[in-house]
Amino acid sequence: MNQKSHLIFTLYTIYGILLKVVASKGKPRGISGQYPLVQNMTVTEGGTVNMTCRVEYNDNTSLQWSNPAQQTLFFGDKKALRDNRIELMHASWSELTISISDVTLTDEGMYTCSLFTMPVRTAKAYLTVLGVPEKPEIDGLTKPALEGDQITLTCMTQGSKPAADLRWFRNEKEVKGAKEVNASGKTFTVRSSLQLHVDRNDDGVAYTCKVDHVALTQTPQQATEVLEVHYAPHVKIISSLVVPQEGQYLKLECMSKGNPSPDPVMWTKDGGELPDLDRMIVEGRELTFTSLNKTDNGTYRCEASNHLGTSSAEYVLYVYDVPTTLPPSTTPPLHPIPPDPTAQLGTHASDPTVTGNRDPNAIGQHGTDHALIGGVVAVVVFVTLCLIIVLGRYLARHKGTYLTNEAKGADDAPDADTAIINAEGNHAHAEEKKEYFI
Incomplete structure (x- = not known):
């Protein structure tokens, strides 16, 4: 107007x-x-x-x-x-x-x-x-991030009146950021920063910035960014059998985790190529033995690589003899007998924190030999002790009798011959003894 x-x-x-x-x-x-x-x-x-x-x-x-x-x-x-x-x-x-x-x-x-x-x-x-705050925006994210990087995520919203509040969430868990508020006329611009030291656990994690404001009662404003973190692979081997035996089917799976994905993986035996490709089948990450035998004994190594590094793991395979089967029982056992857990063979990763390899020959075979040798040694020791005791008692008894007979009549004898002649029980044979000693 x-x-x-x-x-x-x-x-x-x-x-x-x-x-x-x-x-x-x-x-x-x-x-x-x-x-x-x-x-x-x-x-x-x-x-x-x-x-x-x-x-x-x-x-x-x-x-x-x-x-x-x-x-x-x-x-x-x-x-x-x-x-x-x-x-x-x-x-x-x-x-x-x-x-x-x-x-x-x-x-x-x-x-x-x-x-x-x-x-x-x-x-x-x-x-x-x-004043209704605008939809927030997240800046500072580099895709992909490398493991070990330091990054800062910044969330900003404008136009709020009064000043809005910004909240950060790592997946569904709230994490604290640093807030900054600036006036712009009758409205406010709000920023919140979140500092991250990223590792492989942050790969695929969603970071969300939510706006809290009295004007947003029904439709809260938020922005989400999903982190992509590249990291070197990590490898471990999983066996399908606890105690491998001759003639059995065995599958070794090389579990490799890394970003980018370390495909394919490489299998070796004792530092060289696999010897029998007819029975040892490699499909992707799996090494399959169609029928185990003693020649399969050895150390199997799985190796995976990407542009950030290489990782490997080892599996020591020892093939056991097939146990002697007993006649079938008419009464089934009440409880199945589990295999001996001490017979399980593990994997050994190339991680420097893992030291030493378990000797598979120490399981089963040497246990029986040691028990047999121990029993024989115990019997020999016992027999020897018995012989020593019997011999000692025999010597002690005869030595005492000799000294007693010799002592009789020796007190008044001028020499040893006279003492023997005068001893009790030797008078009848004095001449023989004297002639014997002469």
Whole structure:
């Protein structure tokens, strides 16, 4: 509305007031001294709000709404400001309700409802307009990232009023970022940064930035980025058998994990090529033995590579003899007997943290030999001890008898020959003994 039109409307308003004042002479003044009643309102940017002004008693006095710039919007049921967004909802002597659609931030402020009595009564209602934050954007992500890199993810949203809050999530778990708020006119720009030291566990992880704001009650704003991390492969070997035996079917699977995927893998035996490709079949990551025999014993190695490095794992294969089968029993066992867990052969990765290899020959075969040798040694030791005890007792008994007989009659004998002659039990053979000693 230009100044000339506004002046004409103002004069028209004053003229109407004078007419109402003249018409109200002689009427009771108590009912015309009422204050208008209004209420503060809050609306989201782009929404619609109704502004209502009421009085309990009125003597045909007009109500008027004015905007924060003190421009008259409606005087009674007459529209004063040419704005297609503002419409009349209800007009009477006791109520004036107007509607403002497609609300913008410039519509925020103090609105005035006037009751044209003498003097004029007014009431003020503040209209708060909420600025809706824009959809957030995530910057700083490099695709792909390398394991060990330091990266900073930054999430930003603009246009919020009041300032929005930003929250980070690693998959479904919330993580804390650093927030920064800057004013831009009536709205705010909000940033949040998240620093990451990426490793292989971050590969495929979704990082989400969510916006929390009072204006976003139904459709929260968020942005998501999925990390792609390249890393060197890691290899391990899985066997289909716990205790491999002759004639059995065995499958060794080389489980390699890396990004990019380390395909294909390479199998070797004892540092060289596989010797029997008719029975040892390589399909992708799997090494299959159609029928095991003793010649398959050895160390099998699986190796995988990508542009970031190489990894390998080893499997020591020892093929056991087929156990002797017993006659079938008519009564099934109550509980199946599990295989000896100590007979399991593992894999040995080339990781420097893994040291030493288990000797497969120490299982089963040497256990029986050691038990047999131990039993024989025990028997020999026992027999030897028995012989020593018997021989000792025999020697001790005969030695005592000799010394006793010799001692008898030796006290008065001048020499050894006389002592022997005088000993008890030797008188009858004294001559023989003397001649024997001569």
